[in-house]
Amino acid sequence: MAQTQWWQRGIFYQVYPRSFQDTNDDGIGDLDGIRARLDYLVALGIDAVWISPIFPSPMADFGYDVADYCGIDPMFGDLEAFDRLIEEAHARRLKIVLDFVPNHTSDQHSWFAESRASRENPRRDWYIWRDPAPDGGPPNNWMSNFGGPAWTYDPASGQYYYHAFLNQQPDLNWRNPQVRAAMHDVLRFWMARGVDGFRVDVIWHLMKDADFRDNPPNPEYGPGDPDIRRFLQTRSTDQPDVHAIIAELRGVIDEYEDRVLIGEIYLPIDRLVTYYGENLEGAHLPFNFQLIHASWSAPRLAELIADYDAAVPEGGWPNWVLGNHDQPRIASRIGARRARVAAMLLLTLRGTPTMYYGDEIGMENVPIATEDAHDPWEKNEPGLGLGRDPERTPMQWDASPNAGFTNGRPWLPLAADFTTRNVAVQLEQPASLLGLYRELIALRRDHPVLHAGTYRKITALGDVLVFLRESAEECVLVALNLAGTAQDDIPLPPGTYGRVLLSTESDRPRQERVEGHLSLRPNEGVIVSLDARG
Structure with missing residues (x-):
């Protein structure tokens, strides 16, 4: 365990920069805002900050439509501001990870301007162009993730270009070695500035079927489903x-x-783990989103945790995520009380956890009417509840106007409860969710078995999930009651007794001795250090 790398030992924290901290009163967060909050992140105990896209962009998809891979959008600052952020983060022993968006660019990128200029342009093949189908329509049935066909016709050249997302986000042709070389140089540019790594957007999209065959129909597609579910994306x-x-x-x-x-990577476990690479030459951490989509029941969670842990290849490193900028917040999905148990689950599983900003204070989705939506997916397919604005609202720092996020008008509305649910309030409440996160993170740091020990499922008793984290030095039992009723007589492993290290309920005494069995209150999680009976 002593030989693990920082990204194996550490905890990642995703910052959605538009919503973290504004310092110039335009209502949009910026790099100086992230820098101003570094001490908060250090006190929280995280190790690495993953920053969603900050590159120059028309913001059709809020930065995931990149117009220049080697710059900073003025709304966030400039390269000097970024360099200051790197310097001050590293001085605090924090790592900085950037979002890298290699599958597509903005249609305002100079590369695409050249590519669409003519069929003979040297950069024509940097993007994916195809002739129309015999009927003049799109080349195949591929659908955009944001609704409608994934092909847009260009009258000037008489061809269609492919875009897996918005038509303002044309896909790059990764079969072209010049594209690959240019993108490699982008990575080098940022690493030379001190960036510690990259989260690669939609990495499983980079290559498409060479013959552009149709995707097969999805037999589970039904009324109310988004367009992207009409077909199985086996070719695209x-x-x-x-x-x-x-x-x-x-x-x-x-x-x-x-x-x-x-x-x-949004794929089933058996496909997800192939992204480690046959000889572990792929991604260090193919993002594991199983907890985001799982039903909140002990048998289902036990099954998916065991399946994933068994599927990670030898030498590969697991990872876990409860939420991100594309998914409803965990507190909204399962409720505020159970979000405490979810925090304990995230921070006691084997592997690297990633937190989403605001989850540590229990931020919930903020209702946003369709007519007020910013998210292009909601605008393209209104009424289906696909909007991602609700989980991207400003961080709630304190009870001052606009929650201490901005002195201007915030780009998205704040939660109605921000005056009572915020960092400042919870820092004064040891029993708060923020207090629990800080205790869990500190415990994880003090007990390496919690990040690097083996995982062994004990049982799923009704709605109680029980597992062991084991190493040569220590054995820890984690028991999580996912039900709203008390659960008694949860047996300890034979021949052991335990002492409580931490409970999600603050009034449970630390070092409480447990023998024979464990009792849990409704929605309570407990971490117990086990010893053999002498």
Whole structure:
């Protein structure tokens, strides 16, 4: 365990920069705002800050439409502000991880302007262009993730270009070695400035079927489903040759010491783990989103945790996530009380956890009417509840106007409860969710078995999930009551007794001795250090 890397020992914290801290009163967060809150992150106990896109962009998809990979959008600051952030983060022993968006650019990127200028342009093949189908329509049935066909017709050249997302986000052609070389240089540019790694957006999209065959129909598609579910994306994503592309990216990462490559991958476990690479030459951490989509029941969680833990290849490192900028907040999905138990689950599973800003204070989705939506997915397919604005609202720092986020008008509305649910209030309440997160993180740091020990499921008794974290030095039992009723007579392993290290309920005494069995109150989680009876 002593030989683990920082990205194995550490805890990642995702910052959505538009919503973290504004310092110039325009209602949008910025790099200086992140820098101003570094001490808060240090006190929380996290190790690495993952920052969603900050590159120059028309903001059609809020930075995921990149117009220049080697710059900073003025709304966030400039390269000098970024360098200051890196310097001050590193001085506090915090790592900085950037969002890298290699699958597509903005249609305002100079590369695309050249590509669409003519069929003969040297950069024409940097993007994916195809002739119309015989009927003049799109080349195949591929759908955009944001609704409608994934092809847009260009009258000037008489061809369609492919975009997995908005038509303002044309996909790059990763079969072109010049594209790959240019993107490798982007990684080098940022690592030379001190960036500690990258979270790669939609990494499983990078390669498409070479023959552009139709996707098969989805037999589970039904009324009320978004367009993207009409077909199974077996041709437009997750192609076998994507792994060679990722291995090249990893090779560039490995040119620099102590860096990490994280891949965003929404796939079943058996496909997800292939992104470690056949010989672990792929992503260090293929993002594991199983907890985001799982039903909140002990048997289901026990099954998926065991399946994932068993599927991670030998030498690979697991990771866990409860939420991100694309998913409803955990407190809204399962409720405020159970969010405490979810925090304990996240921070006691084997592998690297990633937190989403505001989850540590229990921020919930903020209702936003369709007519007030900023998110392009909600605008393109209104009424289906697809909008991601509710989980992207400003961080709630204190009870002052606009929650201490801005002196201007915030770009998204604040939660109605921000005066009572905020960092300042919870720092004064040891029993708060923020207090629990800080205790869990400190405990994880003091007990390496919690991040690097083996995982062994004991049982799922009704709605109680019980597992062991074990190493040569220590054995810890984690018992999580996912039910709203008390659960008694949860047996300890034979021949052991325990002492409580931490409960999600603050009035449970530390070092309380437990023998024979454990009792849990409704929605209570407990971490118990086990010893053999002498």
